[in-house]
Each structure stands twice: as structure tokens, then as C-alpha cells.
Amino acid sequence: MWSWLVEHGETIRTYFVAVIEIAILWVAFYQLYRAFHATRGANILLGLFSSFIVLALVTGLFKLTVLSWLLRSIFAPGLVVALVVIFQPELRMALAKLGSRRHLAIFGITLWGRQDKSGFIESLCATVSVLASKRHGALIALQRTNKLHSVADTGTKVDGLFSKELVGSIFFPKTPLHDGGLIVDQERIVAAGCIFPVSAKEMKDRTIGLRHRAGVGLSEESDAVVVIVSEETGAISLATAGRLERNVDLNYLKTRLKELLYAHVATAQIQEVSQG
Numbered sequence: 001m002w003s004w005l006v007e008h009g010e011t012i013r014t015y016f017v018a019v020i021e022i023a024i025l026w027v028a029f030y031q032l033y034r035a036f037h038a039t040r041g042a043n044i045l046l047g048l049f050s051s052f053i054v055l056a057l058v059t060g061l062f063k064l065t066v067l068s069w070l071l072r073s074i075f076a077p078g079l080v081v082a083l084v085v086i087f088q089p090e091l092r093m094a095l096a097k098l099g100s101r102r103h104l105a106i107f108g109i110t111l112w113g114r115q116d117k118s119g120f121i122e123s124l125c126a127t128v129s130v131l132a133s134k135r136h137g138a139l140i141a142l143q144r145t146n147k148l149h150s151v152a153d154t155g156t157k158v159d160g161l162f163s164k165e166l167v168g169s170i171f172f173p174k175t176p177l178h179d180g181g182l183i184v185d186q187e188r189i190v191a192a193g194c195i196f197p198v199s200a201k202e203m204k205d206r207t208i209g210l211r212h213r214a215g216v217g218l219s220e221e222s223d224a225v226v227v228i229v230s231e232e233t234g235a236i237s238l239a240t241a242g243r244l245e246r247n248v249d250l251n252y253l254k255t256r257l258k259e260l261l262y263a264h265v266a267t268a269q270i271q272e273v274s275q276g
């Protein structure tokens with residue numbers, strides 16, 4: 001037995017290393033597939049990878065040295081560059097998430113403070129309720145840890161305390177600032193009439209228009225929480241991390257905003273993080 005092991009030791013080691021490598025690659029590819037299978041570039045990715053594998057097999061099998069060199073020196077690096085370009089929005093989103101302080105909740109770091117002392121959420125929900133009942137379209141981004149300076153710069157600086165009256169006048173139809181989005185930071189309105197990045201994500205519901213797409217877009221590129229009121233239906237929606245929750249009621253909105261903006265959520269997030 002011992003002599004057999006000594007004799008075949010190198011072969012066993014080679015197979016063992018190969019099995020470990022295959023397992024690592026399998027996990028990596030599976031994670032990549034999970035992250036990207038529902039995105040616009042998924043089919044392109046599949047096409048590029050299948051062509052690469054077929055070409056690699058053919059050149060290896062028939063020992064086509066020139067083609068094999070081209071594949072290694074041009075196609076493979078080109079593939080990496082193409083992936084970065086194709087998945088630029090997804091990569092930006094992933095980096096924005098990494099940079100958000102949400103992940104630091106585990107250290108007890110808070111977002112808007114320990115609690116909603118000034119009743120901001122009540123005021124926001126009352127505002128949203130009035131806008132919805134009047135069918136005045138609105139797009140309100142609540143900044144969290146990612147700064148939204150570049151988006152605020154596309155609009156008009158306001159720098160005023162959030163109030164139902166002020167926001168109501170901003171979104172009153174045909175007023176100069178009603179078009180575009182509002183940015184709120186720490187209960188203050190930073191700017192109005194801002195142009196948000198529009199999400200290019202495929203959405204099942206084709207009736208979703210630009211206002212909602214702009215809300216989703218900003219939540220994809222930052223950790224902002226975006227509240228949207230539809231001009232057409234008066235429905236209230238919430239966009240976070242590229243996800244749109246439509247037709248939310250005011251109680252749900254209050255609970256979610258408390259969770260998303262204030263500190264006691266940090267505890268919930270710690271649980272989320274620790275539960276993996």
C-alpha cells in the first residue's frame with residue numbers, strides 16, 4: 001500500500017489539484033451566472049464564452065499554433081475588456097454597494113442618526129400622500145452614504161428644510177421645478193429639477209415610464225432611497241438597490257423608510273449580515 005502511494009503520489013497530487021481547481025472554477029462560474037443571468041448582457045456573455053471554449057478546443061485538438069496564439073494573446077484579453085464594457089452598469093452598481101455604509105452597519109455605524117427625532121418620515125409620508133391624492137407626479141431621492149453631488153448639479157440648488165408645503169409647490173404641475181427629481185439629505189432639500197440616471201434594465205412591466213426608470217436608475221448607481229409618485233395613477237413606489245416596489249401603502253412606506261434611513265435598522269442589518 002505504502003509503496004503504491006509513493007509510486008503514484010505525484011499522479012494523485014496532480015488529480016487532487018485538478019479537482020480543487022475545477023471546484024473553484026465551478027463555484028466562480030456559478031456565482032457569475034447568478035449575478036449576471038438576468039442582465040442585458042447575459043446572452044452576449046454566453047455567446048463570447050461558448051465561442052472561446054469552442055475555439056480553444058479546436059485549436060488544442062488540431063494543434064493550430066497560430067490560431068492558438070491569437071486566441072491567447074488577442075481574444076482572451078479582448079474578452080476581459082469586452083466584459084468590463086458590457087457589464088459597466090452592473091460593475092458600477094456593485095462598486096457603489098461596496099462603497100455604501102450599509103455594509104458597515106455591522107460596526108454600528110448609522111445612516112441618518114439614531115432615530116427620526118423631527119418626524120421627517122411622518123412629514124415625507126404626509127407630503128407623498130397629498131401628492132398622490134392630487135396626482136402630482138413626484139420623484140424624491142433620499143441620499144444615504146453615497147453623495148449625490150453630480151446629480152444635484154444637474155438641477156437647481158434649494159438648500160431648504162423639508163416641508164409638505166415646499167415639496168408640494170415644487171411638484172405642482174407646470175411650475176419650473178416640477179420636472180425632474182428632488183434630492184433630500186438629512187431632512188434638507190438639496191436640489192430640485194434634477195436629472196437622474198435612467199435605468200436601462202429590462203422590466204417586465206412595459207408601462208413603467210421614465211420617472212420610475214429614473215428612480216430605479218439612481219438607486220442602481222447609489223445607495224439612495226427613491227420615492228416615486230405616479231402622475232398617471234397616483235400610485236406610490238419605492239426604489240432601492242435597483243429594485244422597484246410598486247403601489248406601496250403609506251404604512252408600509254413608513255416602516256421601510258424607518259428601516260432604511262434610521263439607526264435602529266442597523267440592528268436589523270446586523271442580523272441580515274450575520275445570517276448571511
Ligand SMILES: Nc1ncnc2c1ncn2[C@@H]1O[C@H](COP(=O)(O)OP(=O)(O)OP(=O)(O)O)[C@@H](O)[C@H]1O
Pocket residue numbers: 137138139178179180181194195196197198207208209210211212213214229230231232233
Ligand atoms: N432622467 C430623469 N430624471 C428625473 N426626472 C425624470 C427623468 N426622466 C423623466 N423624468 C420625469 O418624469 C416625467 C415623465 O414621466 P413618464 O410619464 O415618462 O414616467 P412614468 O414613470 O410613466 O410616470 P407617471 O406614472 O408619473 O406618468 C418627466 O416629465 C420628468 O418630470
